[in-house]
Amino acid sequence: MSDVIVIGCGISGAATAYELAKAGRSVTIVERYHPAAMASGWTLAGVRQSGRDPRELPLAMAAVRIWEQLDRELDAPTGYTQEGNLRIGVADADIPRLRDIVAQGTAQGLDLSFLPDSAAIRAFAPAISPHVAAASYCPTDGHADPDLTVNAYLRAAGRLGARTRFGECVQAIETRGGRVSGVRTDTGVLPADAVVLASGVFGNDLLAPFGLSVPLAVKCVTVVRTRPTVPLLAQVLSVADASNAEAACAGRQQNDGAFRFTSGIEDWTEQLVERAGRPVIAPKAAALAATIGSFGAVVPASLDLGVESFWCGLIDQTPDALPVLDGVDRVAGLFLARGFSGHGFCLGPVTGRIMAALVNGEAPPLPIGAFALSRFGEAEQVRFDPVTLHG
Ligand SMILES: Cc1cc2nc3c(=O)[nH]c(=O)nc-3n(C[C@H](O)[C@H](O)[C@H](O)COP(=O)(O)OP(=O)(O)OC[C@H]3O[C@@H](n4cnc5c(N)ncnc54)[C@H](O)[C@@H]3O)c2cc1C
Numbered sequence: 001m002s003d004v005i006v007i008g009c010g011i012s013g014a015a016t017a018y019e020l021a022k023a024g025r026s027v028t029i030v031e032r033y034h035p036a037a038m039a040s041g042w043t044l045a046g047v048r049q050s051g052r053d054p055r056e057l058p059l060a061m062a063a064v065r066i067w068e069q070l071d072r073e074l075d076a077p078t079g080y081t082q083e084g085n086l087r088i089g090v091a092d093a094d095i096p097r098l099r100d101i102v103a104q105g106t107a108q109g110l111d112l113s114f115l116p117d118s119a120a121i122r123a124f125a126p127a128i129s130p131h132v133a134a135a136s137y138c139p140t141d142g143h144a145d146p147d148l149t150v151n152a153y154l155r156a157a158g159r160l161g162a163r164t165r166f167g168e169c170v171q172a173i174e175t176r177g178g179r180v181s182g183v184r185t186d187t188g189v190l191p192a193d194a195v196v197l198a199s200g201v202f203g204n205d206l207l208a209p210f211g212l213s214v215p216l217a218v219k220c221v222t223v224v225r226t227r228p229t230v231p232l233l234a235q236v237l238s239v240a241d242a243s244n245a246e247a248a249c250a251g252r253q254q255n256d257g258a259f260r261f262t263s264g265i266e267d268w269t270e271q272l273v274e275r276a277g278r279p280v281i282a283p284k285a286a287a288l289a290a291t292i293g294s295f296g297a298v299v300p301a302s303l304d305l306g307v308e309s310f311w312c313g314l315i316d317q318t319p320d321a322l323p324v325l326d327g328v329d330r331v332a333g334l335f336l337a338r339g340f341s342g343h344g345f346c347l348g349p350v351t352g353r354i355m356a357a358l359v360n361g362e363a364p365p366l367p368i369g370a371f372a373l374s375r376f377g378e379a380e381q382v383r384f385d386p387v388t389l390h391g
Pocket residue numbers: 007008009010011012013030031032033034035036037038039040041042043044045046047048168169170171198199200201202203221222223262312313314315337338340341342343344345346347390391
């Protein structure tokens with residue numbers, strides 16, 4: 001028997017399991033596929049504070065302070081680099097948007113500046129096309145390697161005694177007398193006093209028996225990875241106006257030299273299939289072409305590179321594009337870490353600390369009132385804000 005079962009081994013689940021194990025709790029992670037099989041592997045893996053909702057920015061800033069020490073803490077490389085984020089503007093209407101992002105971030109203490117022209121941008125990032133007219137620049141943003149990071153958390157949790165069950169799907173959360181008593185998986189019952197649901201886009205079926213759900217619009221993002229090339233781009237790029245799906249993109253150069261870049265947020269139309277134990281969604285050819293074109297317009301050198309891989313990733317978007325980090329009042333011992341809305345990779349380290357504190361009955365390290373499930377009210381009244389930013 002474990003004290004706690006964590007459902008899902010993306011970055012949220014792996015970081016939560018690590019923090020719980022560090023606090024001396026016995027933990028088991030149950031994962032339907034394998035570590036980082038879904039959003040935490042599909043991700044661009046930008047570690048970004050700039051352009052965050054003001055309610056979420058303190059979490060992102062706290063997360064970056066952890067990222068800065070994370071390799072040492074986990075005693076393993078995460079691929080984290082801190083060389084900045086450029087949010088770029090190509091149209092006149094982007095300029096006030098970027099100025100707003102800078103004003104809001106600096107008001108909350110973030111080091112963020114406005115780059116007013118191509119020369120200022122290309123001084124930092126010469127690979128960026130001269131048609132990019134302005135940008136916000138946050139030097140303390142960065143990126144990491146998603147698979148390395150999840151596995152670093154997992155191994156560190158394992159050294160502290162956490163157990164893992166991969167290829168096993170949780171089918172129900174079991175309760176007794178209004179309290180969590182464990183989970184039922186496709187292989188049997190696992191008893192536990194607490195359950196953390198860190199299950200990404202899936203999981204509302206597990207909440208339905210309690211009359212609960214996290215309202216989600218599940219969206220899709222096309223991702224392309226090129227062959228490696230020489231170092232050309234240190235920063236993570238994304239566009240100021242992500243609501244223009246045709247031109248929206250985000251991207252970065254991985255530490256191995258490959259460009260990894262994405263579309264904006266798209267409707268999810270293609271089926272998720274399992275191939276060799278992996279969840280796979282094939283992007284539409286037109287979406288691939290558009291993504292290559294949008295990013296190529298910003299970083300022309302990317303157009304000369306071979307395409308090595310491509311995929312679609314799913315986004316668990318909540319109505320206000322903020323996550324749910326909460327305990328469930330009506331089921332003692334049940335905790336939720338879901339709905340990261342396309343920007344939960346950066347938050348992973350702080351999500352782990354918040355969720356561990358909640359499970360341990362301690363005050364969370366940061367205010368989390370904005371992330372309560374109760375903010376959404378009744379399901380039929382929920383309205384989704386349009387598109388959010390990622391990268
Ligand atoms: C294309 C793309 C680009 C992105 N770019 C960025 C970015 O630049 N920066 C950023 O901060 N964020 C980004 N994000 C978002 C970020 O990747 C996610 O918010 C984050 O990875 C979510 O992690 P998670 O652990 O909550 O969920 P996931 O990684 O989705 O993990 C949930 C896990 O739960 C498992 N699971 C579900 N149901 C069950 C069950 N019943 N039983 C057992 N296991 C179950 C799933 O198999 C899955 O592995 C991006 C996302 C995508 C898709």
